[in-house]
Amino acid sequence: xxxxxxxxxxxxxxxxxxxxxxxxxxxxxxxxxxxxxxxxxxxxxxxxxxxxxxxxxxxxxxxxxxxxxxxxxxxxxxxxxxxxxxxxxxxxxxxxxxxxxxxxxxxxxxxxxxxxxxxxxxxxxxxxxxxxxxxxxxxxxxxxxxxxxxxxxxxxxxxxxxxxxxxxxxxxxxxxxxxxxxxxxxxxxxxxxxxxxxxxxxxxxxxxxxxxxxxxxxxxxxxxxxxxxxxxxxxxxxxxxxxxxxxxxxxxxxxxxxxxxxxxxxxxxxxxxxxxxxxxxxxxxxxxxxxxxxxxxxxxxxxxxxxxxx
Numbered sequence: 001x002x003x004x005x006x007x008x009x010x011x012x013x014x015x016x017x018x019x020x021x022x023x024x025x026x027x028x029x030x031x032x033x034x035x036x037x038x039x040x041x042x043x044x045x046x047x048x049x050x051x052x053x054x055x056x057x058x059x060x061x062x063x064x065x066x067x068x069x070x071x072x073x074x075x076x077x078x079x080x081x082x083x084x085x086x087x088x089x090x091x092x093x094x095x096x097x098x099x100x101x102x103x104x105x106x107x108x109x110x111x112x113x114x115x116x117x118x119x120x121x122x123x124x125x126x127x128x129x130x131x132x133x134x135x136x137x138x139x140x141x142x143x144x145x146x147x148x149x150x151x152x153x154x155x156x157x158x159x160x161x162x163x164x165x166x167x168x169x170x171x172x173x174x175x176x177x178x179x180x181x182x183x184x185x186x187x188x189x190x191x192x193x194x195x196x197x198x199x200x201x202x203x204x205x206x207x208x209x210x211x212x213x214x215x216x217x218x219x220x221x222x223x224x225x226x227x228x229x230x231x232x233x234x235x236x237x238x239x240x241x242x243x244x245x246x247x248x249x250x251x252x253x254x255x256x257x258x259x260x261x262x263x264x265x266x267x268x269x270x271x272x273x274x275x276x277x278x279x280x281x282x283x284x285x286x287x288x289x290x291x292x293x294x295x296x297x298x299x300x301x302x303x304x305x306x307x308x309x310x
Contacts, residue, residue, distance in 0.1 A: 003050035003079060008034055010102060011048060011077055018109065023264050031226040032062040036072070036264050042109075043072035043265070052078035052092065052099050060095045061198045062224050069222060069232050070239075070265055073189050074098075077105050091117040091186050098188040113185035116168060125171040128184040129163040135178045136161075149177050200225055207231070210244045210272045210290065217299035228257035229269075238303065239267040246274045248282055259284045268306060280309045 008025045015022040015037050022037035035046040045066045049055055055076060067074025076099040078086055086092060089107065091114045092099035104114055116123050136146060143161075147154045150173055160166055163184075166174065175181060202208055202223045207230050211221035219233040219240070233240045243258045245251045248271060255271060262269035262285075269285040272293060279287050286309035296302045 004048060007050060007077070007079055007102065008048045011035060011046065011105070014102075014106060021264055023260050032059065032066060032224070033074075036261060038264050038266075043070065045070065045072045045074040047074075047076045049076060049078045051080045051082075052076060052086070052094055053081060055094045055097070055099075057095050059226070060097060061200055062226050063097060065200070065222065065224055066227075069224075069234070070267075072265075075100060075105070075188060077102055087116075087118075087123070089114055089116055090123060091188060093118070100188075108188070113187060115183040115185050117165075117186055121167075123168040124165040125168055126165045126184040126186060127160045127163060127171065127174075128182050129161040131180075132174070132178065132182045133161045135180050135182065139178065141177075146174070146177065150174060202230065204230075204244075206246070206274055206290075207244045210242065210293070213293055214240075214242070217296075217302050219299075228254040229261065232267075233270075235299070239265075240270045241265070241267050242270050242272065243285070244272045244274075248273050248275075248277060248279065248287060252283070255285055256283050268310070270306065284310075286310055 012022060012025045012035060015035070018039070020037040020039040023035055025035055032047070033045045034048045037044050037046070045063065047055070047059070047063055063074050066072065074097065076094065076097055078099055078101065080086065081092065086101040088101055088103045090104065100108065100114070108114065116125055143154050143157045147157045150157070150170060152170065160174070171183065200223050207223065211223065211231065211233070214221045214233040219235050221231055221233040221242070223231040229241050229243045231242050233242055241258055241262050243255060248255065258269045271282060271285045271287045272290055273287055274290050276289050276291065277287065281287060286306050288305065296305070
């Protein structure tokens with residue numbers, strides 16, 4: 001077994017043992033992510049790489065889009081960066097996507113959020129500036145005293161008290177002086193909201209046609225590349241995972257994958273078929289012919305048809 005497949009299995013086994021509802025690690029045609037899982041309020045879209053340097057910029061938009069639209073935390077779990085292993089307890093980034101070692105991910109799931117992150121120039125700690133100031137004043141230390149002990153400028157100390165990050169070596173010296181933990185845990189769920197998500201457009205005319213009709217029903221439709229499904233359509237009351245196929249009989253594996261993904265996310269899988277078929281459901285997914293879809297015209301009518309075919 002290669003390193004990546006072995007890592008996927010380890011992550012999958014950990015999630016199952018910790019009562020996550022998790023997709024099988026061999027969903028047909030997956031490129032954007034490898035596992036999708038849910039436990040209570042937590043949902044994760046996970047891409048697993050043995051070496052995180054292989055994560056390309058082209059993969060960013062569909063991965064982060066999946067996370068944002070489904071209310072999940074989109075992350076990468078990796079083993080190595082370059083020639084070295086990922087450090088435990090450190091949050092990394094590639095193209096704005098949060099990356100953790102498996103050990104760090106396990107700690108995060110168990111409630112221990114990382115407080116060290118990697119950035120150009122080394123490792124950094126986000127400082128709780130208000131707490132730092134309170135401790136400093138309580139100990140009657142001036143900013144000048146702290147700057148002298150650290151060998152840095154007064155302005156740098158002031159910036160730390162404003163919430164700026166410090167290099168790991170400076171942070172641990174500061175912690176030693178104040179005799180207190182003044183780090184601020186990193187919330188990777190918040191981090192993802194700082195990433196700008198580029199709009200994707202399908203070159204497939206049939207998918208464009210399907211999403212155009214869905215939008216006329218009052219849905220917002222988002223194309224997502226590199227997945228077994230073609231996109232997501234949603235309104236205030238429902239969330240649909242859309243697969244648009246020329247012929248459902250030639251896409252059994254993809255349809256099964258769509259059904260499995262919908263079960264994890266508790267959303268509705270919908271298969272739109274170009275060719276006419278008498279089938280109204282396939283592998284637990286409602287099927288609607290494009291001809292019939294064009295003749296519905298009304299969102300409520302569409303939902304009633306879906307409900308009958310689920």
